[in-house]
Amino acid sequence: MDAKIVENYEYAKGLYSQHGIDVDQVLNKLADIKISLHCWQGDDVRGFLFRDKALGGGIAVTGSYPGRAGTPGELRQDLEKALSLIPGKHKVNLHAIYADTEEKVDLDQLEPRHFQSWVDWAREQGLGLDFNPTCFSHPKAEDGFTLSHPDRKIRDFWIAHGQASRRIAEYFGKELGQTCVTNFWIPDGYKDTPVDRLSPRRRLKEALDEIFREAIDPRYNIDAVESKLFGIGSESYVVGSHEFYMGYAMSAGKALCLDAGHFHPTEVISNKISSVLMFVDQLLLHVSRPVRWDSDHVVVMDDELLEIARELVRGELLSRTHVGLDFFDGSINHVAAWVIGTRNTIKALLRAMLEPVERLKAAELDKDYTTRLALTEEFKSYPFGAVWDYYCARSGVPVREQWLSEVQAYERDVLLKR
Ligand SMILES: C[C@H](O)[C@H](O)[C@@H](O)C(=O)CO
Numbered sequence: 001m002d003a004k005i006v007e008n009y010e011y012a013k014g015l016y017s018q019h020g021i022d023v024d025q026v027l028n029k030l031a032d033i034k035i036s037l038h039c040w041q042g043d044d045v046r047g048f049l050f051r052d053k054a055l056g057g058g059i060a061v062t063g064s065y066p067g068r069a070g071t072p073g074e075l076r077q078d079l080e081k082a083l084s085l086i087p088g089k090h091k092v093n094l095h096a097i098y099a100d101t102e103e104k105v106d107l108d109q110l111e112p113r114h115f116q117s118w119v120d121w122a123r124e125q126g127l128g129l130d131f132n133p134t135c136f137s138h139p140k141a142e143d144g145f146t147l148s149h150p151d152r153k154i155r156d157f158w159i160a161h162g163q164a165s166r167r168i169a170e171y172f173g174k175e176l177g178q179t180c181v182t183n184f185w186i187p188d189g190y191k192d193t194p195v196d197r198l199s200p201r202r203r204l205k206e207a208l209d210e211i212f213r214e215a216i217d218p219r220y221n222i223d224a225v226e227s228k229l230f231g232i233g234s235e236s237y238v239v240g241s242h243e244f245y246m247g248y249a250m251s252a253g254k255a256l257c258l259d260a261g262h263f264h265p266t267e268v269i270s271n272k273i274s275s276v277l278m279f280v281d282q283l284l285l286h287v288s289r290p291v292r293w294d295s296d297h298v299v300v301m302d303d304e305l306l307e308i309a310r311e312l313v314r315g316e317l318l319s320r321t322h323v324g325l326d327f328f329d330g331s332i333n334h335v336a337a338w339v340i341g342t343r344n345t346i347k348a349l350l351r352a353m354l355e356p357v358e359r360l361k362a363a364e365l366d367k368d369y370t371t372r373l374a375l376t377e378e379f380k381s382y383p384f385g386a387v388w389d390y391y392c393a394r395s396g397v398p399v400r401e402q403w404l405s406e407v408q409a410y411e412r413d414v415l416l417k418r
């Protein structure tokens with residue numbers, strides 16, 4: 001390792017240790033945290049099952065940066081590249097439309113074998129897999145309703161898809177020896193103010209109950225439910241609102257998914273984590289970045305990211321929280337987007353772990369808000385960057401922006417030749 005990196009690390013370690021922070025221990029803890037990288041950043045949420053179908057569900061990708069993955073093999077190659085530039089061992093999050101099969105199979109007929117290549121690859125790479133049923137970009141979702149659809153036949157199709165998804169997830173968990181988190185995001189909603197808000201919610205609850213009827217060992221799969229305030233075309237009403245899923249997760253024993261972009265513009269998920277985890281056992285985060293709306297920009301080191309990380313660290317809530325990413329930016333290199341967003345998320349956790357939490361809590365309890373503010377502010381310029389550089393070097397991944405030239409070479413040699 002570069003001597004300067006070690007020297008800087010030792011200097012930083014000395015400063016942190018004056019506040020009782022054991023930096024070596026922090027890095028060991030950090031190495032245990034798995035981030036779930038969402039496969040859909042790699043191809044602008046297109047998937048492989050219905051390639052001619054436009055992106056639906058009220059979400060949108062803008063930008064036409066060249067080189068996006070067009071086959072499962074390309075997507076895996078790109079993920080490998082990204083993962084080689086990110087410290088730690090992580091998970092990959094698949095949507096059902098990313099099945100790797102030559103068969104013409106619809107969503108309600110999907111089986112674990114349609115994902116065998118993903119499982120083999122994940123095992124080879126030492127990765128875990130997470131999963132999502134895909135309730136959008138499909139002819140049976142075109143009128144904006146799936147699991148809450150008034151037509152029983154359409155509902156049954158989506159229920160069968162949900163059930164199939166859980167069996168696939170169970171297979172992932174069994175085969176890979178890591179629990180799969182299956183996240184249910186249902187885009188159903190109305191563009192304009194509905195007359196009847198209640199009936200779709202009743203139908204959605206009943207449909208979810210049917211999907212979850214089959215008991216699955218939580219060692220293999222746990223289910224999460226994700227709310228949303230609005231989408232494109234569902235501006236006035238989303239069936240699966242925050243209150244709906246908070247209630248559902250609590251009463252049905254499911255994990256709750258908080259997506260950073262799914263609330264009012266001034267509402268932040270960092271302030272929800274401690275409340276939610278009082279009443280649900282497990283949390284799934286979709287770390288994202290809303291810019292004026294649920295725009296799914298690449299995660300940057302902003303105040304909210306840091307505050308999310310602090311909540312998890314200060315409350316010792318990481319063991320009950322699954323950290324997933326959810327952004328899709330088609331205007332920049334797709335591999336770079338993963339690298340930037342994931343490195344930032346890990347770096348934010350590191351920064352949060354390098355704070356004198358006990359001292360700050362004690363100051364707060366003593367009503368010594370001056371010390372609380374002074375220390376919080378001073379720690380913003382403590383040399384966490386030196387610790388991060390050392391962690392990257394020790395993990396065998398590029399230090400600082402050195403990863404960028406690797407992505408640029410990959411773009412030239414691989415992505416632009418597609
Ligand atoms: C593709 C994902 O399932 C999707 O982004 C969902 O999680 C969401 O956040 C929709 O806005």
Ligand SMILES: [Mn+2]
Pocket residue numbers: 185226259286326
């Ligand atoms: Mn999400």
